[in-house]
Amino acid sequence: MSFLVDSVIMFTSQVLFFGFGWLFFMRQLFKDYEIRQYVVQVVFSITFAFSCTMFELIIFEILGAMSSTSRYFHWKLNLYVILLVLIFVVPFYIGYFVVSNIRLLQRQKLLFACMVWFTFMYFFWKLGDPFPILSPKHGILSIEQLISRVGVIGVTLMALLSGFGAVNCPYTYMSYFLRNVTDSDILALERRLLQTMDMIVSKKKRIAMTRRQMYQRGEDQNKQTGFWGMIKSVTSTPPGSENLSLIQQEVDALEELSRQLFLETVDLQSTKERIEYSTTFKGKYFNFLGYFFSIYCVWKIFMATINIVFDRVGKTDPVTRGIEITVNWLGIQFDVKFWSQHISFILVGIIIVTSIRGLLITLTKFFYAISSSKSSNVIVLVLAQIMGMYFVSSVLLMRMSMPLEYRSIVTEVLGELQFNFYHRWFDVIFLVSALSSILFLYLAHKQAPEKQMSL
Amino acid sequence: MASLDRVKVLVLGDSGVGKSSLVHLLCQNQVLGNPSWTVGCSVDVRVQDYKEGTPEEKTYYIELWDVGGSVGCASSIKSTRAVFYNSVNGIMLVHDLTNKKSSQNLYRWSLEALNKDSSPTGVIVSNGSDYDREQFAENPVPLLLIGTKFDQIPENKRNEVLTRTAFLSEDFNAEEINLDCTNPRYLAAGTSNAVKLSRFFDKVIEKRYFTRDPSQMTGFTDRKRFNFKSLHYD
Numbered sequence: 001m002s003f004l005v006d007s008v009i010m011f012t013s014q015v016l017f018f019g020f021g022w023l024f025f026m027r028q029l030f031k032d033y034e035i036r037q038y039v040v041q042v043v044f045s046i047t048f049a050f051s052c053t054m055f056e057l058i059i060f061e062i063l064g065a066m067s068s069t070s071r072y073f074h075w076k077l078n079l080y081v082i083l084l085v086l087i088f089v090v091p092f093y094i095g096y097f098v099v100s101n102i103r104l105l106q107r108q109k110l111l112f113a114c115m116v117w118f119t120f121m122y123f124f125w126k127l128g129d130p131f132p133i134l135s136p137k138h139g140i141l142s143i144e145q146l147i148s149r150v151g152v153i154g155v156t157l158m159a160l161l162s163g164f165g166a167v168n169c170p171y172t173y174m175s176y177f178l179r180n181v182t183d184s185d186i187l188a189l190e191r192r193l194l195q196t197m198d199m200i201v202s203k204k205k206r207i208a209m210t211r212r213q214m215y216q217r218g219e220d221q222n223k224q225t226g227f228w229g230m231i232k233s234v235t236s237t238p239p240g241s242e243n244l245s246l247i248q249q250e251v252d253a254l255e256e257l258s259r260q261l262f263l264e265t266v267d268l269q270s271t272k273e274r275i276e277y278s279t280t281f282k283g284k285y286f287n288f289l290g291y292f293f294s295i296y297c298v299w300k301i302f303m304a305t306i307n308i309v310f311d312r313v314g315k316t317d318p319v320t321r322g323i324e325i326t327v328n329w330l331g332i333q334f335d336v337k338f339w340s341q342h343i344s345f346i347l348v349g350i351i352i353v354t355s356i357r358g359l360l361i362t363l364t365k366f367f368y369a370i371s372s373s374k375s376s377n378v379i380v381l382v383l384a385q386i387m388g389m390y391f392v393s394s395v396l397l398m399r400m401s402m403p404l405e406y407r408s409i410v411t412e413v414l415g416e417l418q419f420n421f422y423h424r425w426f427d428v429i430f431l432v433s434a435l436s437s438i439l440f441l442y443l444a445h446k447q448a449p450e451k452q453m454s455l
Numbered sequence: 456m457a458s459l460d461r462v463k464v465l466v467l468g469d470s471g472v473g474k475s476s477l478v479h480l481l482c483q484n485q486v487l488g489n490p491s492w493t494v495g496c497s498v499d500v501r502v503q504d505y506k507e508g509t510p511e512e513k514t515y516y517i518e519l520w521d522v523g524g525s526v527g528c529a530s531s532i533k534s535t536r537a538v539f540y541n542s543v544n545g546i547m548l549v550h551d552l553t554n555k556k557s558s559q560n561l562y563r564w565s566l567e568a569l570n571k572d573s574s575p576t577g578v579i580v581s582n583g584s585d586y587d588r589e590q591f592a593e594n595p596v597p598l599l600l601i602g603t604k605f606d607q608i609p610e611n612k613r614n615e616v617l618t619r620t621a622f623l624s625e626d627f628n629a630e631e632i633n634l635d636c637t638n639p640r641y642l643a644a645g646t647s648n649a650v651k652l653s654r655f656f657d658k659v660i661e662k663r664y665f666t667r668d669p670s671q672m673t674g675f676t677d678r679k680r681f682n683f684k685s686l687h688y689d
Binding site for chain 2: 031033034190193194197200201204205207208209212255258259261262263265266267269270272273
């Protein structure tokens with residue numbers, strides 16, 4: 001009986017998540033495009049719904065809601081469905097839509113889509129070889145094989161995004177890094193841009209007029225009929241054509257220059273707007289946050305390095321650690337079990353919410369930046385794939401943040417994966433990503449003022 | 456050669472509707488082989504015979520300024536785009552017939568180009584009832600509505616689409632042309648499309664050179680920041 005009630009609860013929450021994913025897709029991602037292939041929207045919402053259900057199950061685990069058998073059942077069910085979606089459904093549709101965009105392969109769309117899917121599966125399988133992620137007891141077709149590979153991809157993504165985010169966040173928030181931009185700088189650049197456009201226009205006018213005159217002369221020349229006329233038209237080259245190719249080259253160079261000037265002007269405008277924003281109250285608040293986050297970022301990099309260098313894997317989670325510290329050092333006595341449950345619930349809840357929100361915002365920004373009306377379907381499906389893998393791996397990694405009694409269900413459901421490996425891998429990739437982001441931002445920051453000085 | 460008079464026409468529309476292909480077709484009489492994203496603005500020139508076939512025939516340069524981007528982009532891009540909207544004599548609004556949102560965004564595009572003096576983020580218009588039809592009725596700048604990808608609409612949907620675009624052209628008080636930018640036959644000499652196009656260009660030239668009403672000189676209030684004595688467009 002209780003199993004039925006639990007299932008109803010799960011199903012209702014899944015429908016809710018599905019609806020949320022649907023709305024998000026319609027209102028945010030696809031707000032500039034017309035939705036013609038509803039399949040894409042359905043697949044995206046399903047991926048989102050099942051990923052969120054996994055998080056929900058973790059919360060239920062901590063709170064002790066629902067009986068543990070039904071929890072276990074739903075965990076397994078959810079996991080199978082999400083793996084099915086991530087490994088079979090989404091890649092197949094990605095292949096299908098990519099093939100639809102290519103005009104040559106219109107005939108045998110399904111066949112080519114299947115071929116693409118098989119290629120994906122091959123590389124996906126090969127991915128597991130260099131990593132020590134499986135113990136020998138697992139067979140070839142077990143669920144652990146699939147999860148371990150999904151976990152590797154997802155953890156890499158998480159670490160890359162974390163590393164870049166940890167460095168980029170203070171860089172954008174703090175006004176210390178803002179270059180000084182005045183109105184006259186912008187005006188000077190705009191004037192240069194318009195001058196370049198004028199030069200392009202005058203050269204194009206010459207080209208257009210010369211071609212028109214050649215066309216009219218060509219008409220006259222064509223009137224010369226007969227054998228001799230034909231020979232003459234072959235040997236004589238019109239005098240304008242060499243000139244034309246020269247002018248065309250100049251135009252191409254000028255157009256490239258105008259594009260660069262445009263992008264620089266946009267850059268200066270956005271810097272000016274950020275300077276204006278930083279003087280407001282909100283801007284000052286974010287500036288302060290930026291200092292805070294930069295300290296956090298440095299600490300995280302430091303910890304990652306220590307973990308790798310000293311080959312250390314944390315055994316206890318932050319909640320139990322915190323409670324131990326307060327009990328032992330500060331001498332405050334309180335009901336450990338009770339508080340550890342609530343604190344871990346809050347902590348895990350915060351982690352889940354911020355990671356979902358952060359990922360959705362990043363995906364939206366990414367989508368706006370690179371999509372066009374042709375590729376929007378493919379890009380959304382790729383984003384759905386990334387989102388699914390990201391959420392699965394965050395469940396994997398979250399195991400570390402939970403006290404021992406709650407970890408057991410995750411360990412049981414996901415099978416005997418080498419969890420330590422994933423944490424080490426996360427640390428390595430995080431470090432690499434953070435350091436390269438620092439390098440990249442440093443170079444970009446240095447290059448810009450030099451450009452300004454040359455104006 | 457360069458001493459011919461010129462007029463400036465903006466080509467506006469969402470990203471990916473086919474503005475670059477259209478401009479290439481109009482100016483080079485050829486189909487654009489490899490369209491790619493327009494960064495910033497790309498200009499091309501068409502040599503147009505005003506009042507062709509009559510004794511008052513005169514040749515003009517028509518500059519087609521194809522401004523790239525989308526309506527919903529960052530305000531820094533919008534303020535930079537605004538430098539191209541100076542002293543415009545005509546606007547071609549391009550939308551994709553297979554994508555309804557691109558035609559809805561045309562209201563915002565036209566307001567962005569015509570209301571340069573409002574706030575940098577422009578006047579946001581979410582649906583037709585928020586904007587003023589009278590504004591467009593007495594608008595001094597001639598508009599032309601162009602729908603692209605006509606060949607991609609299935610036969611049974613054509614009427615529906617054409618009714619919709621008829622409403623649009625009424626709203627803008629503009630003529631409309633529906634074509635496929637990869638097929639020159641839509642603009643072949645003698646078709647109604649070609650006639651509408653040359654009528655539009657003639658109207659633009661007339662407004663610029665033959666109705667010397669000082670209050671309607673350029674159709675816009677000049678940007679106060681600019682003092683372009685050296686780059687005067689007259």
